[in-house]
Amino acid sequence: MDFLLIFCLSWSFLFPLCESQLQTSQSQVLLQLKKHLEYPKQLxxxxxxxxxxxxxSPSANLNISCEFNSVTELKIMGDKPATQVSGFSGFPIPNKTLSETFSMDSFVTTLSRLSSLKVLSLVSLGIWGPLPDKIQRLSSLEYLDLSSNFLFGSIPPKISTLSKLQTFVLDDNVFNDTVPSWLNSLQNLTFLSMIYPVRW
Known part of the structure; x- marks a missing residue:
């Protein structure tokens, strides 16, 4: 046991698995995401x-998993369920969505710096806006759940490059009704759910 501890301490710079702390850059990204999401109580x-x-410790509202000093799983459950809102027209709604200063593009840019993410679940957080193409930068994603938010427009075709994606959930958003034909190119996709209520 002592030998293993010494090994980890001596070689931690070569074998980050021996460490439990994130890279500083990864910690900074999480704190930036907290700012983007306007400091929800879950964070x-x-x-x-x-x-x-x-x-x-994982909870019903928040869970983070890491490997090799990088975030591989991020699940956040908010308290802004889109299912309880009517009349959304593509603009922020006070106390229901994030504010008008929120930028979906900037948010995804920050998210993409968590390049080892395999599981991403951001539910009922009041996120609004079109989903940008740069979501494709999260190339390790196997599970993506963005349900119960206020995402609208078209689902970006660049998602077809997420070759590892197995589960894809977009329920309770306001995307266009059509199911993109390019989804067939996601060969590992085993679960897809795109149930949208009418709010327009």
Whole structure:
């Protein structure tokens, strides 16, 4: 046991698996995401860069998993369910969506810096706007759930490049009704759900 501990301490710079702390850059990304999401109460335990994100106990509202000092799973359940809102017309709704300063493009740009993400679930967070092409940068994704938000427009064809994607959930958004034919190119996709209520 002592030998294993010494091994990890001596070689941690070569074998990051021995460490439980995230890379500083990954911690910064999580804190930036907290800012993008306008400091929801679910993320109050993300204090600063010294937070041991990978050691946080999972809950129904928040879960983070890590491998090799990088985030591989991020699940956040918010308290802004889109199913309880009517009359959404593509603009922010006070206390229901994130504010008018929220940028879906900037948010996904920040997310894409978590390049090892396999599981991403962002549900009922009041996220609004078109889903940008740059979602394709999350090339390791196997599970993507963006349900119960206010995403609208077309589903970007670039998602077809996410070759590892197995589960894709977009329920309770306001995307165009048509199911893109290019979804057939996702050979590993085993579960797809795109149930949209009428809010326009």
């Amino acid at each position: 109050e335990i993300w204090y600063d860069r010294k937070t041991e994100f990978c050691s946080l």
